[in-house]
Amino acid sequence: MKWENRGSELEIIGAKMKQKKTIIFYGVDEQTIEIFRKVEFLRCNVIFCDGNLAGQSIGSSIIYTLDEILPKLLQKESFLVITTDDREEQILLKKKLILKELKENEDFFEAGVFERVYLPLWAYYSYGKCYVNFINHIPNYTCTLKCKNCSASIPYLKQKNPDVEQMKREIDLFFSKVDFCYTYDCTGGETFIVSDKLVEVLSYLLQFYGDRIGKIAITTNATVIPTDNMLRFLAEHKDMLDISISEYQTVSGWKEKCDAFIDTLNAWKIPAYLVKASSWIDFGFRETTLRKDNQEMEAYFDECGNFCRAYINGKLYYCGHGHWANSAFYSKEGLDDDEAINFRDENLTKSMILEYNLGYVQNGFLRICRHCKGWGTRNKCHIPVAEQIEDNRVKVREV
Ligand code: SF4
Ligand code: SF4
Structure with a gap:
């Protein structure tokens, strides 16, 4: 992209990210832990969600079911990152979220897109961190x-x-x-x-x-x-x-x-x-x-x-x-x-x-x-x- 408004190219999208204060990981596996390590420095609220592991914990965090975290997601102060690599599970999850009127790349993200695009935006616009x-x-x-x-x-x-x-x-x-x-x-x-x-x-x-x-x-x-x-x-x-x-x-x-x-x-x-x-x-x-x-x-x-x-x-x-x-x-x-x-x-x-x-x-x-x-x-x-x-x-x- 041609750099025309240095320092303020992304303010509109940044304003949307700013409202989000909690990250919810859907699926708990090695990839989840790697992304978790990338956001840890923000000291943000993190929730883990995985139907197969619900009730267990990661460190001091309990793992929830999707139904348990949905009300939080619908309040729009959180967003969900899909880290499960099961393609069918991803599609069914997206279907459920879309039918709840949640938007991809605003309320929920695929892990790769989140890491490469939204994480740096969120870090800067919500926390002032580079x-x-x-x-x-x-x-x-x-x-x-x-x-x-x-x-x-x-x-x-x-x-x-x-x-x-x-x-x-x-x-x-x-x-x-x-x-x-x-x-x-x-x-x-x-x-x-x-x-x-x-x-x-x-x-x-x-x-x-x-x-x-x-x-x-x-x-x-x-x-x-x-x-x-x-x-x-x-x-x-x-x-x-x-x-x-x-x-x-x-x-x-x-x-x-x-x-x-x-x-x-x-x-x-x-x-x-x-x-x-x-x-x-x-x-x-x-x-x-x-x-x-x-x-x-x-x-x-x-x-x-x-x-x-x-x-x-x-x-x-x-x-x-x-x-x-x-x-x-x-x-x-x-x-x-x-x-x-x-x-x-x-x-x-x-x-x-x-x-x-x-x-x-x-x-x-x-x-x-x-x-x-x-x-x-x-x-x-x-x-x-x-x-x-x-x-x-x-x-x-x-x-
Ligand atoms: S790898 Fe991409 S950015 Fe680098 S020179 Fe080639 S086209 Fe350009
Ligand atoms: S010449 Fe380049 S590609 Fe080959 S071993 Fe050295 S650094 Fe690696």
Whole structure:
């Protein structure tokens, strides 16, 4: 969306959310607990509802039946989030609520829509809090592999790594405006190349802002065994960590390294999970084709579900993948700093951060979107996993 009324784009919808003071979860399972952890910082009223578990409790909260909570919902001071993943149950529930004249996306929400759209709105307009679902704060631009289609363009970047003190100051700056960030991702290149530096940075993050993040995420290619210092940190803070291992079976010698990596994590009792992929997508960033006119580009951007916001040097870039590609391939055409929001800007308000995160940007799209084949399932350009740059020399395409 084109950003025209900075800080007041969402006031009408915000006013509707403001009346709601209680959240009711329908269905109690792992997803419910995860969303509950996202709203906990608001210290809001929470009610759990699940016909199969009625009468039992979660912590000090009793689980109710739908009929027991319906009167509260009809008073319009509450809203319901459907977390059950049983599709038939969802449809029957919606039917019941609609026949009671309750409105979807006002009085009740599907869980995914609530998390991505309404939670940040509700947090700001009801509680004055700035909620960010995900950021990547990159600690390292180097890697042990040279994937031709790296989604972060790492083999093509010449960026200098931020040092510990710089990253600490950036963390302070971020939390001077953001009240809660659910996933604080500190992945970059091969993350464990900078193990000891990262221990310092993450220790600082947890010491000063541990109650303002949901979890720390790290993705690794499992080719570098973390230092003992890092392993100790990961073991001590495993409840706050989400460590994922990307699979690179196609890279010769990778499996042996990964096995050794997993053995080490197991020895330290550090949980991690393997993310398998049968193919990758090619964003197409290295192609110079310019696509679509401005109006088409706005629609194209609005339909993009990329959630990866990159926080670099005090600036938040809406699309991390696009920002890194811009730096790698199109910097001669100009940097994209004008498309980011700057946390050093004293005039940057929480409502502006909310709007930016929901997709309000200066031109209605990012310039790099012209070169992009899209994110997620929209992108049909499937390519082999982790194809390496053959001659091992990094080439930067001239444009
Ligand atoms: S392993 Fe490949 S995809 Fe991952 S950061 Fe390194 S170059 Fe990029
Ligand atoms: S279209 Fe591509 S460049 Fe644009 S926001 Fe989506 S993923 Fe990023």
